[in-house]
Amino acid sequence: MQDIYVYFENGLFLKGKSFGADGTHIGEVVFNTSMTGYQEIITDPSYAGQFIVFSMPEIGIVGSNTDDMESKKAFCKGLITRHYNKSYSNFRSQESLAKFLKSQNILGITHIDTRSLIKTIRNNGSMMMIASTSICTSKDLKRQLSQSKQIQEINLIPEVSTKTNYVHQNSVFDFNNFKYGSPPKITKKIIAVDFGAKRNILNELVAVGLEPEVIPHNFQANTIVQKYKSGEIKGVFLSNGPGDPLMLKDEVTQIKLLIEAKIPIFGICLGHQLLSIAHGYKTHKLKFGHHGGNHPVKNLQTHTIQITSQNHNYSIPEEIEQIAQITHRNLFDGTIEGIKYKNSPIFSVQYHPEASPGPKESANLFKQFADML
Template sequence: MSVSPSAQAHLVLADGTVLTGHAFGKRGSVVGEVVFNTGMTGYQEVLTDPSYAGQLVSFTYPELGNTGVNGEDLEAETPHARGVIARQLSPCPSNWRSTGDLQTWMVGHGLVGICGVDTRALVRHLREAGAMNGVIGSDGRTPAELMQQLKQAPSMEGLNLADAVSTRTPYAWQSPCAASFDQRLRTNPEERYRVVAIDFGIKRAILDRLAAHGCAVTVLPASTDLETVLDHRPEGVFLSNGPGDPAAVCGGISLARQLLDQPDLPLFGICLGHQILGLALGGSTFKLTYGHRGLNHPCGTHGQVEITSQNHGFALDAASLDSSRIAITHLNLNDRTVAALAHRNQPVFGVQYHPEASPGPHDADHHFARFVTLMADRRSSGG
């Protein structure tokens, strides 16, 4: 694998900033919201995570591609990020699990990239100015021509992307993939619990962890109605992660409101699902300046801290949540935004971060066991 220095590429931001580097991946141009991820590993999981739909991802770790790619670390069949921004691309990937190189993989999946740019300067700029739309161009067009394309792009705020990435047909998921999570986190559940997962952009690692904790999961599209959910006789309902503005996912919010009216039905939301749950409970959301995307975000309250994996650009407004019904159980300790909530009177909770930690630390895996415990309690009570 090699990246030709003669293949020039440009990154143009909506505020007029232009960075010039080298092309890698597919040649072409692509528009998206420019965001950054601070993780030192996991680029393949990031690029295939449906939550990154519509985004150009800049990696702060200086070298990309050094562990190659493989068929086990995919969060979806194909990449969902629109483009990749890197400081440098490794010319010789090396890892015992590697089956190919990032450059070839990106070409095969039509993913456009730019490397050889100062990603540290880019991240500093985004931290000051906020995440914004941008365009990567490696097809020979000038920055001025790329800016004309960029001006046609919609803002992420108000954009419903969940419907676009959701499954079109229901499917079942019962067996965890042996290679896709830490072997130390294997469980041997004696019981299986019927779980319906609403797919707003669900990651395979989440399905694996649900299965590993004893859930027989039926995954349904984001547009599913209440009657269809109840036809599956769920003992619990899971609201998944996903991309875009949570306030724009009107169907999901409506469904969550109806699910809250079901007697003692356990509900668990992660990331976008957590935000949808908060909106259904009467809260509101807002767009973060540059979002939380990385593997080392401390979250907690009352002296107990979990180091968490995060990927979101919106957050729940704590002041909008009715404290008589809803407890904020975790805060992001970097900026005090809502990191988790729980209903005071119902078996309902959500976490803003990713307890499946793919990639990331496993501090928060216990939330899956918590969901199973709520279903077990309901089953034992005859619910």
């Protein structure tokens, strides 16, 4: 493994070892607290433009395989770990994590004190960083980083969204037989707007009897409204995705038209945030966001606690309570995790009920959407 040099916008300069692609990448650094599922995390499109610091110190043990891909490719800039395991051992493995990262042009950085780095991010908040296998001085790295855009200035959605319409037909992965399960009888067709949708979200929609037609982010609401009025579709799903939702002005304009048409809508993560903005309530950025598979969320309707998978840097404001019922709250920081709009057939959650990786105990929300339709 060759040397790799890392510089953060707060002035921190580190030297590690590279086990992924060569080159120089710039992005925002966040930390993830999940203990398993590194390939699903790396291939989550919501990490586009970001470096992922794993709190789990050992990475690479189970290699990688095509079944654990959550999108067609990986969109993150790189990953940072305490120790990379060159030797991998799992009967599902097809290649090493290092080989996978190189094929995806993603930096792999190891021999870093991730405990100290995560404390720095926790105290200073998410920040921009640069990592390079060819630039070795802090001065040169700082200069190149200072000339780059902040992540909130970059529209990442066109990169991760589908370019053409398609119908998703796979159901959830059957871990008993290690293959995708047969989809149940389709009862209702829906539109799924792809802002960077994870594959398992679409799988979960199919698993409850829905047939999602996946469409690009730059959709025209009038076409969807016509399909809804004709009975061709029964509702709309708004997916997760990367970046600052306030940048997506055209998408918000189209979502407003869907709201006005009283179409049933379910939103997850970015979709949840865009629905808030479309209703007139702007999002704000959290200090270091929620990234991991161990976040406790309270269901305020059932008074039960769910352990959830999360990946977001933004949150909707408390003022939305004027038009929506708050249904879920994060027990770490009290932020809103779910709402149901009072005068519309619309509900949304900030966390990821489809998991992959993470707990599956919130998957009933997909059935809730199907029942509402």
